[in-house]
Amino acid sequence: MKVSGAADTPCRPRSARYAVKGYPNYAEHDDCGAPPRRNGGGGGRAKALSEKRGRKRGIGTSFEASGKFLAPILQGEEMLALEEGRKRRVTDTATTETAASKIFPFTGEEDEGVAPTNVEGDELGEVGDGCKSWRLRVMETRRTFSANYLHFEQKGNSQDDGDYQERKRPSKRPDLKALTKAWIDVGDQFCSRAEMVALGINSHWMNGIDYMGEKYRDKNSKDNGNPVRVIRGHIAKSSYTGKVYTYDGLYKVLFTRGDAPMPISELPGLVCEDISNEQENFPIPATNLVDKPPLPPSGFVYSKSLQIPKDIKIPVDSIGCNCTGDCSTSRNCLCAKLNGSDLPYVSTQKKRVGQNDSKHNSVGRLDFLLKIVIIFCWPKLVEPKAVVFECGTNCSCHCSCVNRTSQQGLKYHLEQRAGSELQLASLRSEQDSEGSVAPEYCIDAGSTGNVARFINHSCQPNLFIQCVLSSHRDIRLAKIMLFAADTIPPLQELSYDYGYRLDSVTGADGNVMKLACHCGAPDCRKRLY
Numbered sequence: 219m220k221v222s223g224a225a226d227t228p229c230r231p232r233s234a235r236y237a238v239k240g241y242p243n244y245a246e247h248d249d250c251g252a253p254p255r256r257n258g259g260g261g262g263r264a265k266a267l268s269e270k271r272g273r274k275r276g277i278g279t280s281f282e283a284s285g286k287f288l289a290p291i292l293q294g295e296e297m298l299a300l301e302e303g304r305k306r307r308v309t310d311t312a313t314t315e316t317a318a319s320k321i322f323p324f325t326g327e328e329d330e331g332v333a334p335t336n337v338e339g340d341e342l343g344e345v346g347d348g349c350k351s352w353r354l355r356v357m358e359t360r361r362t363f364s365a366n367y368l369h370f371e372q373k374g375n376s377q378d379d380g381d382y383q384e385r386k387r388p389s390k391r392p393d394l395k396a397l398t399k400a401w402i403d404v405g406d407q408f409c410s411r412a413e414m415v416a417l418g419i420n421s422h423w424m425n426g427i428d429y430m431g432e433k434y435r436d437k438n439s440k441d442n443g444n445p446v447r448v449i450r451g452h453i454a455k456s457s458y459t460g461k462v463y464t465y466d467g468l469y470k471v472l473f474t475r476g477d478a479p480m481p482i483s484e485l486p487g488l489v490c491e492d493i494s495n496e497q498e499n500f501p502i503p504a505t506n507l508v509d510k511p512p513l514p515p516s517g518f519v520y521s522k523s524l525q526i527p528k529d530i531k532i533p534v535d536s537i538g539c540n541c542t543g544d545c546s547t548s549r550n551c552l553c554a555k556l557n558g559s560d561l562p563y564v565s566t567q568k569k570r571v572g573q574n575d576s577k578h579n580s581v582g583r584l585d586f587l588l589k590i591v592i593i594f595c596w597p598k599l600v601e602p603k604a605v606v607f608e609c610g611t612n613c614s615c616h617c618s619c620v621n622r623t624s625q626q627g628l629k630y631h632l633e634q635r636a637g638s639e640l641q642l643a644s645l646r647s648e649q650d651s652e653g654s655v656a657p658e659y660c661i662d663a664g665s666t667g668n669v670a671r672f673i674n675h676s677c678q679p680n681l682f683i684q685c686v687l688s689s690h691r692d693i694r695l696a697k698i699m700l701f702a703a704d705t706i707p708p709l710q711e712l713s714y715d716y717g718y719r720l721d722s723v724t725g726a727d728g729n730v731m732k733l734a735c736h737c738g739a740p741d742c743r744k745r746l747y
């Protein structure tokens with residue numbers, strides 16, 4: 219089947235910075251006719267992972283997610299969605315712009331921008347030179363719209379009420395509108411409702427909720443099981459409307475506003491109401507729908523923060539930068555300069571480090587959801603570079619090194635200790651890439667850790683690792699933090715690139731160990747190590 223535009227249309231990498239950092243698979247060609255979906259593992263991969271790994275790997279293994287998992291409890295009104303065959307639950311927040319109902323996943327019509335197999339030629343959006351996919355046309359429409367938006371807006375403001383009523387006329391069959399919808403990806407963002415109207419995703423300039431009106435009463439989405447397209451609105455100062463709208467996919471309505479959300483105790487397969495033992499600000503329930511009977515996590519101690527052995531002294535006398543304004547670029551920020559013009563090591567501003575007053579990353583630590591072994595993003599949009607987690611586990615000596623000998627940006631390697639299942643985060647400078655410097659410290663997440671310990675590897679991840687100095691400048695003792703590499707729509711599985719060098723892991727017998735990768739990304743490297 220020919221997918222129009224897949225090969226011909228220009229593609230952009232999703233994050234140039236990330237690609238520069240040496241993640242060859244990171245750049246996605248999402249403007250093409252057949253864009254891979256971010257983090258495109260899907261429920262199939264989770265299930266396969268579960269079945270393949272069996273139970274011998276201890277804590278996580280018994281709880282590998284499958285498509286059958288229900289996510290942990292959430293507050294507010296709830297929705298369930300299934301993207302790529304995976305069941306997800308999200309909480310409808312105050313900013314949600316569409317039907318605020320409990321809804322269930324829908325796997326049918328929605329695709330990933332791939333042209334339908336039975337559609338050819340013009341229907342695919344090929345025009346003139348025959349190389350424009352619908353996806354590209356959507357992007358062009360958006361650009362044209364943006365260019366003209368202010369003009370329309372000003373004109374609109376000067377119109378009288380009569381015109382306003384005209385604009386507010388009842389929507390026409392939104393379910394039949396705009397073939398465009400098939401070329402919108404989950405995670406696509408829009409700066410105004412008007413932009414969505416131009417693309418046919420929403421029918422109203424003014425109304426957040428699109429509906430078909432009384433006339434179509436018999437087409438009630440909940441009763442008929444019709445999918446609902448969910449677009450979430452978020453405050454965003456950078457947007458010309460002060461808001462940004464993110465497409466979150468199709469949902470099926472389960473119940474309407476006012477129904478009580480499911481309490482933690484009723485979560486199917488609940489094995490632990492709070493694996494953090496009240497260390498986090500809210501419970502992190504764990505469910506297990508794989509084992510019969512379901513087993514709770516064992517052999518694992520939750521530790522919110524890094525546990526540092528007594529013989530390792532963390533200095534506390536360093537100060538942050540003296541920037542007065544925006545610290546997000548190296549033009550203004552000394553800390554960013556220190557990090558090779560990327561994210562800053564030191565995350566404080568005009569204060570002694572350790573006071574945790576960071577404007578560098580603008581978004582503080584985010585709430586999260588743990589569905590045993592699979593970590594999902596909290597049902598809030600996570601913006602690029604937002605701090606997501608700090609890896610908090612045992613810190614111990616004589617393993618991987620955290621070393622830096624120049625002012626260049628670091629290269630990150632994650633290594634696995636031979637013969638064990640421990641995941642070791644190792645940072646080496648460019649000069650140390652041959653591994654010439656003796657290891658000093660590592661973070662050992664085998665038996666103790668926080669929620670970051672459960673994040674799986676993906677060859678096409680939505681997080682990346684960065685070392686951060688917050689109370690001192692000893693790079694060997696840098697905090698290891700996970701940042702959002704891109705916009706992460708609610709309830710996406712979180713993942714980062716472990717970055718193993720192939721054949722770098724040896725077993726106790728000295729033989730090279732190999733582990734197949736099950737991330738399911740379109741450009742999966744097939745091996746973790």
Ligand SMILES: C[S@@+](CC[C@H](N)C(=O)[O-])C[C@H]1O[C@@H](n2cnc3c(N)ncnc32)[C@H](O)[C@@H]1O
Pocket residue numbers: 275277278279591639641671672673674675676734735736737746
């Ligand atoms: C930090 S743990 C991640 C949580 C883990 N799934 C668990 O159950 O505890 C790292 C281990 O998870 C497994 N893992 C993570 N991502 C994987 C992937 N994409 N493919 C295969 N195994 C993976 C590997 O066994 C790896 O050593």
